Amino acid sequence: MxxxxxxxxxxxxxxxxxxxxxxxxxxxxxxxxxxxxxxxxxxxxxxxxxxxxxxxxxxxxxxxxxxxxxxxxxxxxxxxxxxxxxxxxxxxxxxxxxxxxxxxxxxxxxxxxxxxxxxxxxxxxxxxxxxxxxxxxxxxxxxxxxxxxxxxxxxxxxxxxxxxxxxxxxxxxxxxxxxxxxxxxxxxxxxxxxxxxxxxxxxxxxxxxxxxxxxxxxxxxxxxxxxxxxxxxxxxxxxxxxxxDRDVSEHYPTPTRVRGAEILRVEQVSRASRLRDVSFTLHRGEILGIAGLLGAGRTELARVIAGADVADAGRVLIDGRQIRLRAPKDAIRAGIGLVPEDRKQHGLVLGQGVSANLALPQLARLCRSGVVDRVRERALATRWIGELRVKTPTPETRVLTLSGGNQQKVVLGKWLASGADVLIVDEPTRGIDVAAKMEIYHLLDGLAAKGAGIIMISSELPEVLGMSDRILVLHQGRVHARLDAREATQERVLHAALGLAS
Structure with a gap:
């Protein structure tokens, strides 16, 4: 009928x-x-x-x-x-x-x-x-x-x-x-x-x-x-x-990392009214999650540690040695990398190729007499495009044309290529699909397993809970709670983010 x-x-x-x-x-x-x-x-x-x-x-x-x-x-x-x-x-x-x-x-x-x-x-x-x-x-x-x-x-x-x-x-x-x-x-x-x-x-x-x-x-x-x-x-x-085209039963990888020695110490850092007396430590082989509502100071903290902003008070130590952070180059020299919240505005040069973007943090090492050695730059790019499985027609393809997930891999890749010991990732999976998120999670876990310390800032509570070993919760620029991820729940994190007593 x-x-x-x-x-x-x-x-x-x-x-x-x-x-x-x-x-x-x-x-x-x-x-x-x-x-x-x-x-x-x-x-x-x-x-x-x-x-x-x-x-x-x-x-x-x-x-x-x-x-x-x-x-x-x-x-x-x-x-x-x-x-x-x-x-x-x-x-x-x-x-x-x-x-x-x-x-x-x-x-x-x-x-x-x-x-x-x-x-x-x-x-x-x-x-x-x-x-x-x-x-x-x-x-x-x-x-x-x-x-x-x-x-x-x-x-x-x-x-x-x-x-x-x-x-x-x-x-x-x-x-x-x-x-x-x-x-x-x-x-x-x-x-x-x-x-x-x-x-x-x-x-x-x-x-x-x-x-x-x-x-x-x-x-x-x-x-x-x-x-x-x-x-x-x-x-x-x-x-x-x-x-x-596959069954995704678990977004977050089973951790392969092992916590090691302390690599980063932040002591009583303050900046205007955005950060107030913030202190914490980060260990090798650890993913430290930072949660909080918009305006809590998460991105401001990341920028201070990465040298993009200068703190009014407090100090930052790498491997027990105090470092002066007056500009991003100081943080890069100390082995600190930042994957910013807005990858297009602050993390990439959109008009440049994948290879040029991957080489950005280490141009000094790739230059001869002030000129970039394109052969070495391309070799570096070819390696990391393969390791990170970046989908790009060629290393010279402009990053502007890549998907969001592949752009994020390029931002991560430039710090992996530079050998950063401390990696700060601010909203690392914003605007990318489920499968690309899983790849980013495995990359972060693998990096920590090799001895790096990772600070992960995210507005997605399941992501913070699923990826972190410890969690700091910021409220109005202060650390309001420190939680072991094994004992944390979305309710406890949100409770702290709202500034409520535990």
């Missing part, structure tokens, strides 16, 4: 989409659909083809084959302008805002309402911007400059900007990667208001625990191909198996 025909077609249908780049099949006969008022989650490891598929949909990349239908009618989508005209808007993980302009100016940038002779109609601009922001349930003042807004508020400005073009399809790429739990709740409430009004959302995230809260269906991609679509909620284990 033939099933009854649908009364109306899906809002969006992508059928048999193919896209090939030189030497790479990015999309191979991929299909995807989106209903009205639906949040459809798109899952896949880095390099699975999610970004390319969304670039095709947003008009930033032309497809080689396949068709796209909106409301059942075929569309070309040959440019971002055409995609916007069709009501398709994208909010990227890195915001596309002008910091010194107001929220309202950013929302209508290039599309400002005018009143004769090209003069901007500011009362109407502010009124329209405020209406969009209120629609999202936020109380942002539209006259506030974007640089004075928090990350969550900037994200709401991005959503408002998308709505200002009458978006019907909203693509959200890792929208919660830098948000706190309460900010995530606010974002999800705003998405709920949008979908109730008929807006459809394609939601890309590596945070598996969010999916059931926000999505109706999840589509999994792997190696540029469509794998499956599942209704939500669905068991995380099943979705991970579809993504990785």
């Amino acid at each position: 033939t099933p009854p025909a649908r009364a109306t077609p899906p809002l969006l249908q992508m059928r048999g989409i193919c896209k090939r780049f030189p030497g790479v099949v990015a999309l191979d006969d991929v299909s995807f659909d989106l209903e009205r008022g639906e949040v459809h989650v798109l899952l896949g490891e880095n390099g699975a083809g999610k970004s390319t598929l969304m670039k095709v949909l947003s008009g930033a990349c032309t497809r080689d084959r396949g068709e796209i239908l909106i409301d059942g009618h075929a569309v070309a989508l040959d440019s971002p302008r055409e995609a916007q005209a069709r009501g398709i808007s994208t909010i990227y993980q890195e915001f596309n805002l002008v910091p010194h302009l107001s929220a309202a100016d950013n929302i209508y940038l290039g599309r400002e309402p005018l009143r004769g002779a090209g003069v901007i109609h500011r009362p109407r601009l502010l009124e329209d911007a405020q209406r969009l922001l209120r629609m999202l349930g936020t109380r942002i003042d539209p006259t506030t400059r974007v640089r004075d807004l928090g990350v969550a508020e900037q994200q709401m400005v991005e959503v408002a900007k998308a709505l200002s073009i009458d978006a019907r399809i909203l693509i959200m790429d890792e929208p919660t990667s830098a948000l706190t739990a309460s900010e995530i709740d606010e974002l999800f409430a705003a998405i709920g208001r949008l979908t109730a009004g008929g807006v459809s959302v394609i939601y890309i995230s590596h945070r598996m625990e969010e999916l059931a809260r926000i999505g109706r269906r999840a589509t999994v991609m792997r190696d540029g191909r469509f794998i499956a679509t599942r209704p939500l909620p669905a068991p995380v284990r099943d979705l991970v198996r579809l993504m990785a």
